[in-house]
Amino acid sequence: MLQPLLHDLVSTVMAPAAALSDADGQIRPAGVQGLFCADRRVLSQARLLVDGREPEAVGHAPVEAGRDRFVSLARWLGDRSADPTVRLDRLRELSPYGMREHLEIISTASATVTATVTLELACDFAEIEAVKGGNSATPITPTAPAPGELVWSSGPTHVTVTSAPAAAEVEAGGGRLRWQVSLPPRGRVRLSWDVAVSDSATVVVPPSAPLEWSTPRVTADDRRINRLMERSLEDLRSLRLAEPAEPGDTFLGAGAPWFLTLFGRDSIWAARMLLPLGTRLAAGTLRVLARRQGSRLDPHTGEAPGKIMHELRRSAFDLAGQDRRLPAAYYGTIDATLLWISLLHDAWRWGLPASEVAPLLPNLEAALGWLADHADPDGDGFIEYIDTDGRGLANQGWKDSGDSVRFHDGRLAEPPIALVEVQGYAHQAALHGAALLDAFDRPGAARWREYAGALAERFRAAFWVEGPQGGFPALALDRDKRPVNSLTSNIGHLLGTGLLSKEESAQIAALLAAPDMAEGFGLRTMSSREGGFSPLSYHCGSVWPHDTAIVIAGLAREGFDEQAATLAEGLLAAAESFGYRLPELYAGDARDHMSRTVAYPAACRPQAWSAAAAVTIAQAALGVYPDVPAGHVELRPLAGAPLGALTVGGLRVAGTEIEASVDHDGAATLTGLPEGLRPR
Structure with missing residues (x-):
């Protein structure tokens, strides 16, 4: 089976829940469409019909984290005129444990409009890895225990759909809710339905802590930076997760829909890239991974003493299209342990208090022990x-x-x-x-x-x-x-x-700045001169925003400002193509071949480290490099302000919000430093 495509679907996320639908808002029983919660598909269909027909879609737009709006028309209703007179606004709101949809039917017709509204629902409880492999499960039959209500159950997972006002007709066998509506001239009707999920076997939950990072105030000549930052931070807010036993320690799920769970490498890099907005996310990520640090040798799970884990799932799972099966807690990563050490160090430099660093020092020593004895x-x-x-x-x-x-x-x-x-x-x-x-x-x-x-x-x-x-x-x-x-x-x-x-x-x-690597929208993963190059391969010629951002940061830190600016411009151009929601990866085509980016069809959107790239671009442009233990903050922006004048307020150093600016000539200023820190 082929992996289902994602690029043309709308993804609405509030971790650990994610809904994927067509652009008209319809969740159809095909591919990866559905409502997922903690790696299980809890709705495989949510199809809206008016008089037995599907409305005609005319547009959709994000509202904020976990909310999307879809607009469609019922042109067979209302006045017979060139202008449509019956409009449907479908607002989707995700919660960590389900989804609510509000339907508003609006008539500008001159006469009363009557219609039958039907919602067709189905649930197959398919596991995410089965869906990724192009498979599905047989939908199960719900029960109807109360008026306007449908319930599906499978093991520890229960899904309840309730309607308001309660649907006049409920067909449990077909999974249908049905309303009869009447709209007076220039009137409107509102319907809603709630999907509530309970699952005692989930290994990830929404965090109990308030948002861990600041909301920066961005003023930029290049408005793409503002738009990318705004959309990226909304996406990051939707990816926050915790473990059930410690809901106060937040980490970021890697990406929806395939990786909406704890991933050592991805969660570490995302937290590291967000350090300019505060250290609390880094602290939570460090503690979560420290609690699961390896303590024994196990070739099946890849565990070793001191090793940081790779991936956490609710149960063992088969890799799509491969004869490989990963355990629920898997340690098969060569870099997460090293990156954990550097995240602890960098968080300390940005001002993570010594009282939070000290309890993690035994884990640091264990991680160094892994480097010495097992790496x-x-x-x-x-x-x-x-x-x-x-x-x-x-x-x-x-x-x-x-x-x-x-x-x-x-x-x-x-x-x-x-x-x-x-x-x-x-x-x-x-x-x-x-x-x-x-x-x-x-x-x-x-x-x-x-x-x-x-x-x-x-x-x-x-x-x-x-x-x-x-x-x-x-x-x-x-x-x-x-x-x-x-x-x-x-x-x-x-x-x-x-x-x-x-x-x-x-x-x-x-x-890295030569055309064979950087003639597209960011940095190619492989040079176009190589025998294995393909612009639509996963790792051999595509562009990954986080990869490009990491290299931008390294170039800027070492003083290669022109090359850093070239790659940053590529990411900003790509962001514009994707409505400022950077996906996991996209094609590595040259700009003279494709004037807009080409989607990698199975890429996650949103993806944590792709969204975090927005902060890295701003950080590199401003050049703010703190060393709180040493008592200073270095300020070295990109020379000549290649991305234009930029001001970011709400950066955090040692828990204090500061503001950094670079003007059109590249001159930088820093205000609001806490007492005891000096610019350098």
């Missing part, structure tokens, strides 16, 4: 992965599709795989861990600084290869320690990790 199974000095169980992910970096690690000629590399960016993460994690150990009077910092220095030398000797445009780090080392010599976006993640010399960083910056 390099063959002892060659590099961090590598292999799925020893044979049922987990074949590739365990952020490019985790089975065909993502390719040589220049397109051949697949054989595991164990040592990814290039992971060596940079390890180098940075060692230095970040050392800084935290020193600051909190814990032993071992010197060991980790020595480790970082030795890793840099090994890396320089083993990874650098020559290409038509000069030297660059290979994508990976394969099982025979051969450099996988394709040029990819992965090398951009090395910027800012300290692994590279200034000359090496300059060479990487030049390569």
Whole structure:
């Protein structure tokens, strides 16, 4: 079965619930359409009929997080004129445990209009991974225990639909609610129905804490920045999740509909990218993952002492289209542990109080223990992965599709795989861990600084290869320690990790801004010169906004302002194409081939780290780099203000809201710093 397409569906989300419908608001029994809650489809159909006919759609628009409005017409009703006189406004409102829809039928006709309104409902309780694989389940028959009510049940999950006013007719066998309506001249009628879901087996719940980040006030010459920031923060608000036992610790679900749960790497990166708006999300994410930190060796789950988990689901599940089955709590990730260390460090630099850092220091030491004892199974000095169980992910970096690690000629590399960016993460994690150990009077910092220095030398000797445009780090080392010599976006993640010399960083910056990598709408995941390149592949030529944003941040931090601005402009242009809701990924076509972005048809929207890219663009343009423990904030905006004048109020440093500005000439100002911090 083929994976169902998403690109033309409307996604309304309030985690852990997500509704996917056609653009007319109809949820049809096809593909991935439906209302999902905590990885189960709790409605597979919600189709509205007027006099047995589907209204004709004329438009839809987002309202705010978890709310969308759909407008349609019943042109066979009302006056016989060129203008339509009977309009239907369908407002969809999601809650974490269900959905409410309000239908307003509005008549501007000169005579009374009567009609029969029917809502056709179905529920199949299909698991999200089955749906992703192109499968479905047989709808079950509901009961009708009360007037205007339908109920479906399966194991721990119960779905109740109630109507207001109560539907005059209820057909339990067909799952239908029916109203008879009469609209006087220029009158209106309002109907509504509620979907309530109870599920005792869910592993994620809505958080009990208030919103963890500030709402920035953005004034920009380039209005795309304002629009992207506004829409992205609404999407991020809809992706907030917690665990049932600790609802006060919030993390971000990776993306809807496939990954609306805890993902170590994704949740960490999203929290890290949102640090300019506060440290509370980072703190919650760190604590959630620390509670699930590995304590034993288990080849089936990928668990190891000190390791940070990859993914949490309600039960074991099969990967779509693959002969692989992942356990409910899966640890098959090579980078989440390293990124957890750096998130703790960066949150501390942005002002996470010592009282919140200190309880996590044993987890830090355990994570460093994983780096020392389990991250390099063959002892060659590099961090590598292999799925020893044979049922987990074949590739365990952020490019985790089975065909993502390719040589220049397109051949697949054989595991164990040592990814290039992971060596940079390890180098940075060692230095970040050392800084935290020193600051909190814990032993071992010197060991980790020595480790970082030795890793840099090994890396320089083993990874650098020559290409038509000069030297660059290979994508990976394969099982025979051969450099996988394709040029990819992965090398951009090395910027800012300290692994590279200034000359090496300059060479990487030049390569990443060249046309074969950056002639589209952001940074391609693979150069168009490579044998494995395809603009609509998942990881070999597409553009991922979070990937581009990470590289923008590294370029800006290291002073490659022109290249950072080039990539930021690409993301802003892509955002405009997608109505400012950046998807998980999109096609890597050149702009002279396609003047607008082409959707990757199975990409999640919204996606947490894609939405967080908006904050990264603003952060890079403003150049605000705090070190609260050291008592200063560096201010180094992109030279010459390539994105125009920009002011962002509501940034948070050490829990205090500040304002940063850059004018048309690139001059920067910073106001509102808390006492004890000085600009530098």
